[in-house]
Amino acid sequence: MVEDIHFSTMTTEPFHIGYRALAANISDIAAMGGKPTSYLVSIVIPKKWSAKSLHQIYDGMKQLAKDYRMDLIGGDTVSGKQLTLSITVIGTVNADKVRYRNSAREDDIIFVTGTLGDAACGLHLLLNKDQMYSDKYQYFLNRHQLPPQPRIDFINTCTAIDRITLNDVSDGIANELNEIADASHKKLVIDFDTIPVHTLLADFTKEQQTAWKLSGGEDFELVGTVSVDNWIQLKEAALKTNTPITAIGKVKNDAKNNGSVWLNHNNQLKKLDKSGYTHLRR
């Protein structure tokens, strides 16, 4: 994560920079079905940064690491022009329970955890303090600054299920669903109205809501597919770990359109690009 590209000190405190950066990496471990065990941190720090700010970055990481009993096992701190944070998280997973993007099958249920677009809304509020910014929306600010814990507990409660196709929502669900469709050579059909969002998101314009829920990144939720037979088991694991989970669509086998994602919205079926852009079938 590089300053002014992946975060700005205008909207993010050092503590939150550390917390979010580690959360993003733990989320990658969740997306493989694993448990994080340790991490390494290399920081490039400009001379203008104080030792105190540097410690706050580490404190942000430590708070999250403590919950998973992860040890900081190495890394480096060097000086440079631009704050840069490079984290490696190491985790473990049973060889037969590694989750991939390429295992979706016809008739699978497509699911997503949590609510989408929260972090993107939070960032918007921080960048536009004069407009909608108010205490009412503190929830969204938190979701940008201190995102919820990656879904490690949930996915590790699903080990009885042989096959779960999985990805984590780091760039936006439009991108992540396309990765699954592409890797699995299947057509994914999503019901737009079922994509879970926080109720307060309705206060924003339709365009904002759509952009955030389809392309808002860094929610650190999981998106995936599971067979109809395993759907109940998956919901039980979600319940056990206090993980909101929602079915948002179905996997289809359609030789002409395998590898693509389609959005069912206002009774129209539109193709959903990686970027979140939709267009009618050509």
Added chain:
Amino acid sequence: MVEDIHFSTMTTEPFHIGYRALAANISDIAAMGGKPTSYLVSIVIPKKWSAKSLHQIYDGMKQLAKDYRMDLIGGDTVSGKQLTLSITVIGTVNADKVRYRNSAREDDIIFVTGTLGDAACGLHLLLNKDQMYSDKYQYFLNRHQLPPQPRIDFINTCTAIDRITLNDVSDGIANELNEIADASHKKLVIDFDTIPVHTLLADFTKEQQTAWKLSGGEDFELVGTVSVDNWIQLKEAALKTNTPITAIGKVKNDAKNNGSVWLNHNNQLKKLDKSGYTHLRR
């Protein structure tokens, strides 16, 4: 490794930047007695860099990785102001053969592999092309740009030896010996004239030779201590793996001076600081 801090594109080709950065990390694995198995690379790349140069950085790493059958298993490429290379190397080692800095005992022989100061001399030649620069010294240029392979094979041939105290020469032997003295709470006494250097180093001034052999970094050699009983075994492992090895001193137990390094030079015993600075006993 950060551009203009750890390397300069004035003296280092992209291929060599990649090669050296990975070599430095593999050397850390050698210093623990391990074998590297895989690596992750995160690169921050300024927009002015071409895709070709970026590929050359990866090619430099791949050339070295191939020799150890290491897989590139992850990482990231992002844009930023300053070329920054963050590498994590993962390796394995039997739990009872991990090598540390804190295990030196009284009467141990202090040894070092290869020759010291070569990379520092190479860098000097590249920075001062008008002076000593000539084909005659190509050896030193190579040692700066394409350092020899880290001593993985050698140290993995020593697994029959229970205790080897070990460090790798990344910042200069003065620094690395002080780390061992400090961690082991012992006094290390080094014979200055036994420190191995390349014959051509004699062409340079006495001051340069001394500075480079004591404080020249990035030679990626190993320095350590071993009991007198195991010295023959260590030399046999060195012979088997074509690794030059030299005894350069002895470990002493001296309550007043444990934790420090002493240099026997011109019949004077001088204290050797981490920085390579020497001063008479006070």
